Amino acid sequence: MQSEPLDPGLRKPWNFVLLYKYLVLGFVTLLIIAPLITTALGGFKSAADLRTNPFGLPTVWHWNQYTDILLGIDYWRYMGNSMLISAISVFVTLLCSTLAAFTFAHVKFFGKEFIVGYLMVGLLFPVATAILPLFVKVRDMGLLNTYWGVILPTSAFSLGMSILLMRNMFEKLPRELLSAALVDGCGYIRFFWHITLPLSRPILATVGIIAFVASWNQYVLPLILLNSEERYPWPLGIMEYQGEFTTDWHLILAFVTLTVIPAIVVFLATQKYIVAGLTAGAVKG
Amino acid sequence: MATVEITNIEKYYGGYHALNDINVDIADGEFVVLVGPSGCGKSTLLQMIAGLETITGGELRIGGDVVNYLPPKQRDIAMVFQNYALYPHMTVGQNMGFSLRIRRDPADEIKAKVERAAKILNLDQLLDRFPRELSGGQRQRVAMGRAIVREPQVFLFDEPLSNLDAKLRLSMRTEIKELHQRLKTTTIYVTHDQDEAMTMADRIVVMNTGVVSQIGAPLDLYDRPANTFVAGFIGSPAMNFMDGTIQGGKFQAANGSSWALPSDAKVTEGQRCTFGVRPEFVEAGGDVAAKVIVTEPTGSETQIVADMGGEHFTCLFNERIAAQPGDTLKIGADPEKCHVFDIETGLRL
Amino acid sequence: MTDTPTPNSISPPRQGFSLRPANALNREGWVTAALFLPPALLLFTLFVVLPMGEAAYFSLFKWNGFGTPEDYRGLYNYERLISRDIFKTALWNNMLVILVSVFIQLPIACGLAIILADKIPGGNIFRLLFFLPYVLAEIVAGLIWRFVYDGDTGFIAKFTEWFDLPAFYILAEQDYAMYAILAVIVWKYFGFHMMLFIAGLQAIDRDLYRAARVDGASAWQVLRFVTLPLLKSTMKLSIFFAVLGSLQLFDIIMPMTLGGPSDSTQTMVTYLYNHGFIRAKLGFGSAIGTVLFIICVVFAVVYQKGFFRDAE
Numbered sequence: 015m016q017s018e019p020l021d022p023g024l025r026k027p028w029n030f031v032l033l034y035k036y037l038v039l040g041f042v043t044l045l046i047i048a049p050l051i052t053t054a055l056g057g058f059k060s061a062a063d064l065r066t067n068p069f070g071l072p073t074v075w076h077w078n079q080y081t082d083i084l085l086g087i088d089y090w091r092y093m094g095n096s097m098l099i100s101a102i103s104v105f106v107t108l109l110c111s112t113l114a115a116f117t118f119a120h121v122k123f124f125g126k127e128f129i130v131g132y133l134m135v136g137l138l139f140p141v142a143t144a145i146l147p148l149f150v151k152v153r154d155m156g157l158l159n160t161y162w163g164v165i166l167p168t169s170a171f172s173l174g175m176s177i178l179l180m181r182n183m184f185e186k187l188p189r190e191l192l193s194a195a196l197v198d199g200c201g202y203i204r205f206f207w208h209i210t211l212p213l214s215r216p217i218l219a220t221v222g223i224i225a226f227v228a229s230w231n232q233y234v235l236p237l238i239l240l241n242s243e244e245r246y247p248w249p250l251g252i253m254e255y256q257g258e259f260t261t262d263w264h265l266i267l268a269f270v271t272l273t274v275i276p277a278i279v280v281f282l283a284t285q286k287y288i289v290a291g292l293t294a295g296a297v298k299g
Numbered sequence: 300m301a302t303v304e305i306t307n308i309e310k311y312y313g314g315y316h317a318l319n320d321i322n323v324d325i326a327d328g329e330f331v332v333l334v335g336p337s338g339c340g341k342s343t344l345l346q347m348i349a350g351l352e353t354i355t356g357g358e359l360r361i362g363g364d365v366v367n368y369l370p371p372k373q374r375d376i377a378m379v380f381q382n383y384a385l386y387p388h389m390t391v392g393q394n395m396g397f398s399l400r401i402r403r404d405p406a407d408e409i410k411a412k413v414e415r416a417a418k419i420l421n422l423d424q425l426l427d428r429f430p431r432e433l434s435g436g437q438r439q440r441v442a443m444g445r446a447i448v449r450e451p452q453v454f455l456f457d458e459p460l461s462n463l464d465a466k467l468r469l470s471m472r473t474e475i476k477e478l479h480q481r482l483k484t485t486t487i488y489v490t491h492d493q494d495e496a497m498t499m500a501d502r503i504v505v506m507n508t509g510v511v512s513q514i515g516a517p518l519d520l521y522d523r524p525a526n527t528f529v530a531g532f533i534g535s536p537a538m539n540f541m542d543g544t545i546q547g548g549k550f551q552a553a554n555g556s557s558w559a560l561p562s563d564a565k566v567t568e569g570q571r572c573t574f575g576v577r578p579e580f581v582e583a584g585g586d587v588a589a590k591v592i593v594t595e596p597t598g599s600e601t602q603i604v605a606d607m608g609g610e611h612f613t614c615l616f617n618e619r620i621a622a623q624p625g626d627t628l629k630i631g632a633d634p635e636k637c638h639v640f641d642i643e644t645g646l647r648l
Numbered sequence: 649m650t651d652t653p654t655p656n657s658i659s660p661p662r663q664g665f666s667l668r669p670a671n672a673l674n675r676e677g678w679v680t681a682a683l684f685l686p687p688a689l690l691l692f693t694l695f696v697v698l699p700m701g702e703a704a705y706f707s708l709f710k711w712n713g714f715g716t717p718e719d720y721r722g723l724y725n726y727e728r729l730i731s732r733d734i735f736k737t738a739l740w741n742n743m744l745v746i747l748v749s750v751f752i753q754l755p756i757a758c759g760l761a762i763i764l765a766d767k768i769p770g771g772n773i774f775r776l777l778f779f780l781p782y783v784l785a786e787i788v789a790g791l792i793w794r795f796v797y798d799g800d801t802g803f804i805a806k807f808t809e810w811f812d813l814p815a816f817y818i819l820a821e822q823d824y825a826m827y828a829i830l831a832v833i834v835w836k837y838f839g840f841h842m843m844l845f846i847a848g849l850q851a852i853d854r855d856l857y858r859a860a861r862v863d864g865a866s867a868w869q870v871l872r873f874v875t876l877p878l879l880k881s882t883m884k885l886s887i888f889f890a891v892l893g894s895l896q897l898f899d900i901i902m903p904m905t906l907g908g909p910s911d912s913t914q915t916m917v918t919y920l921y922n923h924g925f926i927r928a929k930l931g932f933g934s935a936i937g938t939v940l941f942i943i944c945v946v947f948a949v950v951y952q953k954g955f956f957r958d959a960e
Contacts (some may be wrong), residue, residue, distance in 0.1 A: 038759075038760075038763065039763065043774065043777055046777055046778060046780065046781060046835070047777065048803075049792050049793065049796050049803075050792070052795075052796070052803075053792050053795065056795070064801050065800065065801050065805075068802060068806055109687065110688040110691055111688060113683075113685070113687060113688065114684060114689075117681050117684040117685055121677040121681055122677050123677045123678055126681075132689075132692075133688065133689075133692055135697075136692060136696045138892070138944055139696075140892070140895055140917070140940070140944070142895075142898060142916075142921075142937070142940065143937045143941045143944065144699035144941075145920070145921070145925065145937070146920070146924055146930050146934050146937060147700075147703045147937075149713075150706075150930070151694075151695070151698065151699055151702070166691065166695055167695040170691045170692050170694070170696050173692050174692075190380040190382050190383075190384035191386065193346075193351050193380065193384065194378065194385075195386075195397075196350070196351060196371040196372065197349055197350075197371045197372070197376065197378045197398075198372075198398035198401060198449075199398050199402055201370070201372075201676050202676055202680040204401060206684075208401075209386055213386075213387060213388055233785070233787050234898055234921075237921075238921075249785055249787040252791065253902070253903060263795055263801050266791065270788055270791050270792060273788060274784060277783060277784060282776070285776060285779070288783070289779065292840065292843065
């Protein structure tokens with residue numbers, strides 16, 4: 015445990031502990047990025063090049079493998095479907111969970127703890143336990159192979175975590191703020207609108223981004239609830255694509271790279287929220 | 300402006316009896332302070348007056364109307380909170396005008412009222428700032444500004460000065476008192492600090508464990524405390540108490556000392572009772588012996604904690620006394636400034 | 649209202665849900681709850697709770713999903729399930745994931761967190777890099793690693809080539825495929841657990857370290873007697889997430905092996921999908937789902953009751 019040295023004068027000219035640390039970190043870094051870089055470079059290589067030279071730079075840069083995908087319609091359709099499903103899911107999740115979390119945090123009414131417990135049960139159970147009845151239900155509702163058929167269950171399963179995170183945040187607002195607003199003439203609903211919502215933008219962003227990432231990456235729900243390629247989000251699309259080109263790894267790698275890049279860009283832009291949300295939710299949960 | 304009548308008020312939390320038969324009548328324009336140790340129920344009572352806590356039993360009238368079941372917004376009150384409760388996302392001006400905005404007053408009227416209140420409180424330069432940019436004292440004034448903008452019938456203060464440092468607390472005390480003299484709005488003020496209560500109140504309500512111990516003007520409470528609790532709570536340093544019996548027209552304490560009785564004490568020979576002497580009324584040169592333990596000179600006064608038959612006894616002298624630990628002092632007190640209480644009930648005799 | 653209860657009388661009238669106009673605040677609370685809760689409750693009940701209940705119901709029938717379930721078979725589906733070797737393999741694979749998470753991934757995550765919790769140059773970059781695999785979709789991680797494991801073109805192909813060994817297709821090897829998948833799971837998730845530990849470490853009061861050093865503890869002793877004991881609740885949390893993650897493991901398996909070869913890499917969920925959904929045996933599949941559900945309940949109860957108790 016290298017806390018700051020008690021006396022700066024004790025620092026040795028060559029800090030071997032630090033050196034070992036960097037060796038470990040460097041080794042792990044290599045394990046993380048080697049597959050990723052190989053993947054990205056692989057997308058530029060020809061099949062033969064990839065076979066003989068998986069790690070090095072491409073002997074010839076085949077830009078067309080990327081541009082073909084980018085100029086084709088499939089990639090954009092998959093991305094568009096994912097965007098649509100994720101955006102609406104996040105909206106529905108945020109709407110339902112802010113209202114519920116606010117009620118749980120601030121409003122006193124009989125039976126509250128029971129209802130909170132009921133919703134929190136959802137935290138524990140993986141979507142997968144219920145996919146078959148879910149399929150039957152969505153089919154019977156006539157929503158099979160529709161966007162809403164995916165959106166509604168997606169939102170429903172992300173409610174538990176969202177409500178938990180937001181309730182914790184709302185409860186941290188000083189109780190006096192509610193008192194002051196009541197004295198100032200607000201009811202609960204106006205307090206929600208004028209005070210809680212404006213003060214909760216960071217947590218809304220956090221919960222929204224986490225729900226978005228989960229929805230963007232999800233595979234199992236669309237897999238059972240959608241059956242036409244027209245509506246496939248990208249994880250289904252990529253599986254479709256690799257089914258088509260089974261061993262043409264250079265093409266698959268190019269496609270994989272193109273789906274990973276937006277995820278990494280978004281992650282770097284929002285990492286503060288993602289890390290904070292996941293760990294905060296975890297520490298509380 | 301209005302009267303506030305609190306009649307037979309009760310509060311239960313589940314089976315816990317938090318407030319027991321509270322009766323206080325507050326006159327129009329009066330400045331009443333609710334004071335007591337923490338957990339005595341004073342804040343609960345204030346919250347009930349504000350409409351933030353339900354009333355279990357009894358009747359609460361503001362301006363003659365029963366308001367037991369009205370929500371806070373219909374009671375025409377304004378409140379200043381311990382932690383100020385300023386809305387962090389609104390500027391000072393928006394904070395002060397918020398209740399008027401909720402009431403849907405016209406924008407220019409809100410602006411005029413906010414500016415007028417800001418002028419009274421010297422906040423006119425700060426209207427566009429956010430609460431986080433203000434000092435503690437400024438936040439405190441914004442909280443008051445938010446209250447006075449509404450021109451309510453009653454002001455409620457919930458320990459408003461307890462988060463300020465000692466110096467600021469003194470000046471805000473004066474400021475609140477000035478404000479009251481200027482606006483003459485009925486004010487109910489909660490604090491645990493008896494000093495604050497003494498200096499600010501027209502009348503003080505002393506509360507203890509959910510009941511009213513005594514109601515009265517500050518000096519009345521000081522001069523004629525109704526029971527040992529009030530006697531010990533009001534006044535600093537606290538009153539010295541001794542248990543003993545009445546013997547030969549004098550109080551004979553268990554610690555060995557003997558004291559003359561005040562002329563109005565209704566006691567009988569042989570009665571067991573508690574005798575109280577305020578440290579500031581102890582005089583040097585009597586016939587009670589006390590062995591000095593600690594001397595604490597402050598310059599203007601000398602406080603001495605002494606040992607009297609195994610009990611601590613505090614004396615406060617206005618002159619400088621050159622006593623060393625271990626010295627024996629001869630002290631006494633003017634019997635008319637001493638107090639006698641029933642040993643069982645603690646009530647004044 | 650004029651007669652007041654005697655002081656400290658027994659059970660006073662409890663307010664809150666009586667119908668007389670008790671007080672406006674409570675009434676408004678009801679109105680707010682009645683307006684604000686239904687969207688969440690409706691969505692949740694319809695798409696989470698009902699399906700779970702229906703899974704238990706469907707599991708009692710032999711049913712291909714069309715019409716309504718009519719062919720009642722009692723516990724037949726469960727008997728069939730328990731007698732299957734694939735079911736045991738799937739359960740064991742889920743267990744393996746948990747074991748690897750606890751005994752390999754957790755120490756790695758904890759160790760890296762201890763290195764990175766203190767400010768060292770470049771620390772933030774390492775944190776982000778290590779967290780990166782967690783952000784990738786499972787599908788993508790699976791695809792990338794299928795390439796890495798590919799005996800013709802991937803990393804393994806290169807190694808066998810260097811050492812002049814015959815081409816080795818690890819994902820096609822019944823005995824090794826699951827271990828290959830376990831490596832991917834550690835690769836993908838250790839960063840998340842590391843972030844948990846970093847958060848846990850940062851919650852520790854630095855004065856405790858200073859106090860321990862002043863008390864004469866060496867760096868190792870500080871780690872052993874101060875840091876690790878204080879990370880106990882984080883470890884429990886990490887195990888909680890590992891178990892939950894294992895029970896829903898699906899997305900990574902699909903692009904890599906689809907549960908094969910010869911069902912050697914099935915997990916509970918891939919088994920449910922491959923043998924329940926694909927083959928349209930909804931009764932049988934629902935039985936798997938129900939067993940999974942029961943495992944979750946048991947785990948939740950054990951975690952809450954037994955596991956957490958000494959943490960308080």
